[in-house]
Amino acid sequence: MSILIYLILGLLTSLLFPPYFFLPLGFIIFPFLCFLLDLNRKNNSDLNIFKNFSFFGFGFFISYLFWVQNPFFVFEETKNFFLIFLLLIILLSLILSLVFTLILMIGKNIPIILLIPFMFTISEYIISIIFYGFPWFTFSLVASSNEYLLVFLKFFGTLISSYLIIQIFCIPFIFFTKVNLKGIRNLSIIIILPIFFLMISNVYFKNNNFKTNTIDLEVFQLNFKNNDQSLTPEKKLNIIINNIKKSTADLLIFGENNFPYLLDDLDLKILKDFLKEHQVLIIGATRFETNKYYNSLIYITKSKVSYFDKKILVPFGEFLPLRESLTFLESIAGLDDYSKGKQERIINLPNNISFIPVICYEIVFYWKLLNKSNYKSNFIINITNDFWFGKYIGPYQHFYLTRIRAAEFNKPIIRVSNNGISAVIDNNGTIIKKTKLNNTEKLQHKLFFQENINFVNQHLILKIYFFIIFILISFYYLRKNV
Numbered sequence: 001m002s003i004l005i006y007l008i009l010g011l012l013t014s015l016l017f018p019p020y021f022f023l024p025l026g027f028i029i030f031p032f033l034c035f036l037l038d039l040n041r042k043n044n045s046d047l048n049i050f051k052n053f054s055f056f057g058f059g060f061f062i063s064y065l066f067w068v069q070n071p072f073f074v075f076e077e078t079k080n081f082f083l084i085f086l087l088l089i090i091l092l093s094l095i096l097s098l099v100f101t102l103i104l105m106i107g108k109n110i111p112i113i114l115l116i117p118f119m120f121t122i123s124e125y126i127i128s129i130i131f132y133g134f135p136w137f138t139f140s141l142v143a144s145s146n147e148y149l150l151v152f153l154k155f156f157g158t159l160i161s162s163y164l165i166i167q168i169f170c171i172p173f174i175f176f177t178k179v180n181l182k183g184i185r186n187l188s189i190i191i192i193l194p195i196f197f198l199m200i201s202n203v204y205f206k207n208n209n210f211k212t213n214t215i216d217l218e219v220f221q222l223n224f225k226n227n228d229q230s231l232t233p234e235k236k237l238n239i240i241i242n243n244i245k246k247s248t249a250d251l252l253i254f255g256e257n258n259f260p261y262l263l264d265d266l267d268l269k270i271l272k273d274f275l276k277e278h279q280v281l282i283i284g285a286t287r288f289e290t291n292k293y294y295n296s297l298i299y300i301t302k303s304k305v306s307y308f309d310k311k312i313l314v315p316f317g318e319f320l321p322l323r324e325s326l327t328f329l330e331s332i333a334g335l336d337d338y339s340k341g342k343q344e345r346i347i348n349l350p351n352n353i354s355f356i357p358v359i360c361y362e363i364v365f366y367w368k369l370l371n372k373s374n375y376k377s378n379f380i381i382n383i384t385n386d387f388w389f390g391k392y393i394g395p396y397q398h399f400y401l402t403r404i405r406a407a408e409f410n411k412p413i414i415r416v417s418n419n420g421i422s423a424v425i426d427n428n429g430t431i432i433k434k435t436k437l438n439n440t441e442k443l444q445h446k447l448f449f450q451e452n453i454n455f456v457n458q459h460l461i462l463k464i465y466f467f468i469i470f471i472l473i474s475f476y477y478l479r480k481n482v
Helices: 001-014 023-040 044-066 064-072 077-081 084-106 112-128 139-145 153-175 182-205 233-246 327-335 362-365 394-409 456-480
Strands: 212-223 251-253 278-288 292-300 305-308 347-349 353-359 377-386 414-418 422-424 432-434 443-452
Touching: 001 023, 001 443, 023 112, 023 139, 023 153, 044 064, 064 077, 064 084, 064 394, 077 422, 084 112, 112 139, 112 153, 112 456, 139 153, 153 394, 153 456, 182 362, 182 456, 278 377, 292 353, 353 362, 353 422, 362 377, 362 394, 377 394, 394 414, 394 456, 422 443, 432 443
Parallel strands: 212 251, 251 278, 353 377, 377 414
Antiparallel strands: 212 443, 278 292, 292 305, 347 353, 414 422, 422 432
């Protein structure tokens, strides 16, 4: 019976995330989890806890990541491999369960209302490190539906925001527990003060929203289908050229791999000739150089062509890990791997404007995008192709992960997806304009740049601060129960 309860709780937890955002459920799920663990953790064996949370994890991930099977159905030759996605679900569930079990073993005397958010946040961090590409699983996404909630991301960053969101969901449990929380109440002042200060700071920065520069941009969502054989490269190129001819914008942006030919030189006269003198064109392409393939963002003006090659590649999509041992998966991953780019993640435009180029799901790696060279860039351009993600859950999760990055980095993001959702998102995470999924659309917008204020260094300090607070509270309860 307990297995079924945890499985259902896992399924319900996935409904807090996009595209559902049933946030009131959080105030039921997490207090109930606190109640179950607090009631039984002294009597439950470690094996029983591991089993229960394995089913919780399976219920959560099978719902949250159900879209992972979609890429297998794009081509006939990969359909028979779709059950491989279950291996990922099982592995993620086991890691989550193992983290929960270990933390509960160590922190038996710590109030469960503190352990629950800590367990989820630590498992989120470990999964993002161990499993290449799963910062995709983050409770920060729960806040991405509302610009007022996105203030958490701006001032606390991804990981601390996840912790705070889960802690808030757990609050109703206080009214049902008999544990003396006096120690927590005393220490809570130390937590509340920085939060209060940061909220006031947010009001200040919003009221002093200085505009320093502008650029006219146009976004092209072409909606090319990867498996549409009637849409020849010639037809695709004509569509691109016709859009360039008609545009009067300064900055024209197309999606990931929209250029329909393998790019083995950087002349691109076929596109440069149709650009006006003031225009800059951004388009995704597959680049071939010295027998290596690159997933690239190409930057084109009348007189210049440069590029940025993707640095964070998709396993099984852009390269096959342990290829020599996993040759049977070549029908899924292909015979050739893409190579990692080496360029700095920054592109300079005229008039002292610069942007951070991000290709596809690189946007989820919040700790790998900013560095000393691009810290003060004006905005981010994220080109992607979400055709692989299906029609329902995956594209929306990817879109909202992009939205939280805008707030976290305090930079506008121009997101251009081949099939949607494309959008202009401001530095607070507010969606200024967006397209519909699987439509052919254009967006025109005059983008305003603000002063380059950034809080990423502050996020690191706050991680240390909150960790120290948690350790202090833990020692308080451990000493009290000795």
